[in-house]
Amino acid sequence: MLLIYTFISTNIKLKQKDIGILTALGTKTKDLAKIFITESFLILLIPCIIQTILTIITMNKLNEYIVNEYELNVVIFYGNILSLILTIIISILIIFLSSYYPIKKLTDMKPINVIKEL
Secondary structure: HHHHHHHHHHHHHHHHHHHHHHHHOOOOHHHHHHHHHHHHHHHHHHHHHHHHHHHHHHHHHHHHHHHHHHOOOOOOOOOOOOHHHHHHHHHHHHHHHHHHHOOOOHHOOOOOHHHOOO
């Protein structure tokens, strides 16, 4: 989750000049937040899907290995839909917070100061 925050913050910092220009043109904080939240969500959507699929496959393979190797009829690694939904909600929350607060900080500054801070 820290990696997601760092990625999004760095992405916003690299686009600081664009944010300053958009703010100078009258773009609202809400609109800028929508742009960066949508961008971050789309960029992180594919890795989240791949990670979920790989986690499910890995859990199944490890359970299969343990049952076959140690002759245990037990499920060691268990994932349910609730944990998947909770993970998705937490990820979306982190994406939102990681995007909104840096944008809010930059849009509260005067546009010329945002552009000059590069």
